[in-house]
Amino acid sequence: MLTVTTVNVNGLRAAAKKGFVEWLAGTSADAVCLQEVRAEEAQLPAAAGAPEGWFVTHAPAAAKGRAGVSLYTRREPDAVRVGFGSEEFDGSGRYIEADLPGVVVASLYLPSGEVGTERQDEKIRFMDEFLPYLKGLRERAAADGREVVVCGDWNIAHHEADLKNWKANQKNAGFLPEERAWLGRVLDEGDGGYVDVFRALHPDQDGPYSWWSYRGRAFDNDSGWRIDYQMVTPGLAAKAVKAEVERAATHAERWSDHAPVTVVYEL
Numbered sequence: 001m002l003t004v005t006t007v008n009v010n011g012l013r014a015a016a017k018k019g020f021v022e023w024l025a026g027t028s029a030d031a032v033c034l035q036e037v038r039a040e041e042a043q044l045p046a047a048a049g050a051p052e053g054w055f056v057t058h059a060p061a062a063a064k065g066r067a068g069v070s071l072y073t074r075r076e077p078d079a080v081r082v083g084f085g086s087e088e089f090d091g092s093g094r095y096i097e098a099d100l101p102g103v104v105v106a107s108l109y110l111p112s113g114e115v116g117t118e119r120q121d122e123k124i125r126f127m128d129e130f131l132p133y134l135k136g137l138r139e140r141a142a143a144d145g146r147e148v149v150v151c152g153d154w155n156i157a158h159h160e161a162d163l164k165n166w167k168a169n170q171k172n173a174g175f176l177p178e179e180r181a182w183l184g185r186v187l188d189e190g191d192g193g194y195v196d197v198f199r200a201l202h203p204d205q206d207g208p209y210s211w212w213s214y215r216g217r218a219f220d221n222d223s224g225w226r227i228d229y230q231m232v233t234p235g236l237a238a239k240a241v242k243a244e245v246e247r248a249a250t251h252a253e254r255w256s257d258h259a260p261v262t263v264v265y266e267l
Helices: 012-018 020-026 118-143 177-186 197-201
Strands: 002-008 031-035 055-059 069-073 079-082 095-100 103-109 147-153 228-232 240-245 261-265
Touching: 002 103, 002 147, 002 228, 012 020, 031 147, 055 079, 055 095, 069 095, 069 103, 103 118, 118 147, 118 177, 197 228, 197 240, 197 261, 228 261
Parallel strands: 002 031, 031 103, 103 147
Antiparallel strands: 002 261, 031 069, 055 069, 079 095, 095 103, 147 228, 240 261
């Protein structure tokens, strides 16, 4: 069995004070992918940044207090790579991957964007560079006898079933037609060639959502977005047996505005 969890922690220092450390101590995951860590290792309490029993690699952003991705694995990876060969983005704390037996596990924090701003232009540039990399990664991993799981906050809801208020968000970043079309390419058998494993296991339900705004009563009303994905190669998707969003029982028990998304693979 291989259990993989992905979660945007919305600042690991803050999450560590609210319950992340306790969650990590209780998880059965073999690999945990974090996004929006927003800290360097030296700034993190040891229980969060270098917990006993885990091999941890942090990839902070060059810009202090922004982005940042991390990988926690129960066994030492055969290799770890930060970035995807992008001159613009490899120092931005948005991508890290590790080779484990039979699988490459990656943590991705795709830019969120904002319509009509440079942030959206940055998002589009990232997407344009990242899709060819995903294809190459799939091919290189296969040649090495490995499947691939790219976990993370992709900051795009693919279909109407992936966000509660889709009608009101059709002109907003995260649900723009061009973003959704790009994600469709990632999942196209003849293009990116990946599988949205959670949706494959739960094809006929709205959500389940993985992010809820802290504003208003979004969490209590389950007015959320499903933007945290595990995109996997078809061979690994066929071995997925369980997928769940680890939604907090109450608003007060949340340690991030995202919830962990966990998938169990029967290898």
